[in-house]
Amino acid sequence: xxxxxxxxxxxxxxxxxxxxxxxxxxxxxxxxxxxxxxxxxxxxxxxxxxxxxxxxxxxxxxxxxxxxxxxxxxxxxxxxxxxxxxxxxxxxxxxxxxxxxxxxxxxxxxxxxxxxxxxxxxxxxxxxxxxxxxxxxxxxxxxxxxxxxxxxxxxxxxxxxxxxxxxxxxxxxxxxxxxxxxxxxxxxxxxxxxxxxxxxxxxxxxxxxxxxxxxxxxxxxxxxxxxxxxxxxxxxxxxxxxxxxxxxxxxxxxxxxxxxxxxxxxxxxxxxxxxxxxxxxxxxxxxxxxxxxxxxxxxxxxxxxxxxxxxxxxxxxxxxxxxxxxxxxxxxxxxxxxxxxxxxxxxxxxxxxxxxxxxxxxxxxxxxxxxxxxxxxxxxxxxxxxxxxxxxxxxxxxxxxxxxxxx
Numbered sequence: 413x414x415x416x417x418x419x420x421x422x423x424x425x426x427x428x429x430x431x432x433x434x435x436x437x438x439x440x441x442x443x444x445x446x447x448x449x450x451x452x453x454x455x456x457x458x459x460x461x462x463x464x465x466x467x468x469x470x471x472x473x474x475x476x477x478x479x480x481x482x483x484x485x486x487x488x489x490x491x492x493x494x495x496x497x498x499x500x501x502x503x504x505x506x507x508x509x510x511x512x513x514x515x516x517x518x519x520x521x522x523x524x525x526x527x528x529x530x531x532x533x534x535x536x537x538x539x540x541x542x543x544x545x546x547x548x549x550x551x552x553x554x555x556x557x558x559x560x561x562x563x564x565x566x567x568x569x570x571x572x573x574x575x576x577x578x579x580x581x582x583x584x585x586x587x588x589x590x591x592x593x594x595x596x597x598x599x600x601x602x603x604x605x606x607x608x609x610x611x612x613x614x615x616x617x618x619x620x621x622x623x624x625x626x627x628x629x630x631x632x633x634x635x636x637x638x639x640x641x642x643x644x645x646x647x648x649x650x651x652x653x654x655x656x657x658x659x660x661x662x663x664x665x666x667x668x669x670x671x672x673x674x675x676x677x678x679x680x681x682x683x684x685x686x687x688x689x690x691x692x693x694x695x696x697x698x699x700x701x702x703x704x705x706x707x708x709x710x711x712x713x714x715x716x717x718x719x720x721x722x723x724x725x726x727x728x729x730x731x732x733x734x735x736x737x738x739x740x741x742x743x744x745x746x747x748x749x750x751x752x753x754x755x756x757x758x759x760x761x762x763x764x765x766x767x768x769x770x771x772x773x774x775x776x777x778x779x780x781x782x783x784x785x786x787x788x789x790x791x792x793x794x795x796x797x798x799x800x801x802x803x804x805x806x807x808x809x810x811x812x813x814x815x816x817x818x819x
Contacts, residue, residue, distance in 0.1 A: 413780075414750040415651065415704040415812055416694060416739060419475065420731050421468060421659075422713030422760030424772040424791055428721065436712075436725045436762075437773070437790040442732035444740065445754050445775060449789040452777035453818060455799030456791075457807050459757055459772060466767040467578070468713070469635075469661055471757035476665065476706065477649065477808030478642060486637010487661065492564050494663035494673075497556055499639040504570030506600075507635035508544075508555060508563040510537055510628035511579050513587065515612075519605045520588050522630075527579035527717065528561040529628035531682055536616045537561060540628055543610055548603050560681065562660050565633060571595050576634040580717045581766045592633065600633050607631040642668035649704075649812050654697045656690050657681075657708035672702070681710040683727055687734035695742040698750075704812070709735065716760030724762060743779070751778045753811050754789065771800070776811060776818070783819075 427433040459471040461480060469487040470480045488505040499505060512526040513519075532540075541557040549555050556564045573595035582590050592600040608630045611617060617627040642665070645653045655666035656674050658681040663673050674693045678686030687709070694705045711727035736754065743750045755774035758767045773794030787793045799818060801807045810817035 414698045414743065414748050416698070416750065416752045417475065417704075417706045417811075418731065418736055418739070418752065418754045419472070419706065419708045420712045420728065420754070420756050421708060421710045422716045422758060422767065423728060423731075423756035424759035424770070425716070425724070426759070426761045426763060428762060430721070435791055436721070436728055438792070440725045440728035440732070442728060442789065444732050444737040446788040448736075448740070448752065448754075448777035449775045449793070450786050451782050451784060452775055453783055453799065453815060454773065454775050454785055454787045454789060454794050454797045455801065455818060456771040456794040457755065457774050457801040457804050459804035460769055462769070466758045466769045468757055468767075469665075471804070472662060472665060472708075474804035475755065475757055475808065476645065476669065477805055478669070479805045483640070483642050485640045487635035488564060489637040489640045490664035490668060491558065491562065491635075491660040492556075492566070492664065493640065493667040494660040495556055495558050495564060497564060497566060499566065500568075501639055502569045504567040504572065504636055504638060506565040506567060506576070506633045508541075508565045509579050509632040509634070510540060510561045510563065510611075511630050511632045512626040512628060513608065513630045515629075519608055520591065521586055523584060523586055524579055524582045525584070526626050527583065527632070528714070530620075530626040531714070532561050532620075532628050534559050536620070537563070537628065539616050540611055540614060543614060544607060544631060547606065547610055558660055559658070561628065570636075572636060572638070574600065574636060576600075576636060578634050578766075579632045583717065583765050604631055604633060640664075640668050644670040645704075646670060649809070651703040651812060652701065653704040653706065654702045655706050655708070656693050656697075657706075657710070658685060659708065659710050662706075662708045666706075671706070682714060683711045683723055683730075685709070685711060687730055688738065691735045691738040691742075694739055698743070698748065699746065707735065707739075712756070713760045716762055717765050719762055719765050721762050749780050751776060751811065751815075774801075774807065776815065778815060781815075
């Protein structure tokens, strides 16, 4: 038996008036997922504990079967793993976004325009992060370039008594109330403020403005945490696992869980990622001895953050046609028995442009059993099915062993 999880990041949503009070999952054309759902299991799962924030870090750990209460140590340290950063036990890691702030106001009164600076390219970001590193890195603070807008700061002998806010949670809001607070906050506020003067007229940003793109005119620090410690996925579940994702966070989780990261050329975390390449990488891995593949698609989440309803619907349709369809077709042709689960990690509703805490719908299909639930896949169908998994980290064990536990 082979096992595949197709994770549409942020794919779940809320009813939208312009869609006749339906959700993007309701209206998206997804005949392949719906076809599997009708012969499979549909339900709801709570991927984020009530006392934790609904970040992709907590939610994906939960979907992968790890109890966030026991293993979560912060988002940024997981990303640091994927960047090859060696952390000491006394280090604090911070995520460093390259963001777009409004131009005219004093720094403290600027507005968060874009948490991703128009999804800046990795090459452009590397030049900007070089300028940041030269300005701010010292014996205590060290900046590291990552992918697109996602970078890292290692703080030697740091403290978790500093409180910071994710930039995607404050889009179109003044940053005044969301600047760092607590112990050592002044140091990081100063870095962020000074970064604007360093970046706003950097040649990379001048060139971006000339092309009609947003300037990456400030750093934004958040996601503080300590060195992570995860259990091996293979030791926990007895399955040799692989991760397919363009996102540093997911790659870091895979490294921590001793899974294999599979690189796909052209996979970039955007709406225009290499869907076909990801699907083929999944099939190749399953034919090459892997038992389990976690295929992560970032596009629905990015579209949700950007408030792009049509593109969010399109991203779901791409996931259905260009990922699920070729995977199922390839597995059927191979004659392999398989289970496939489709779900988001959390909702990223268009109305809020950030993550919410609500349960998400899941769909499980087993090629050896016809459950005939006769439902399509959506939030409302998951609710109507009457199947609810209150502890998200328990779903993976059921998926890999006994599906009767979720029926």
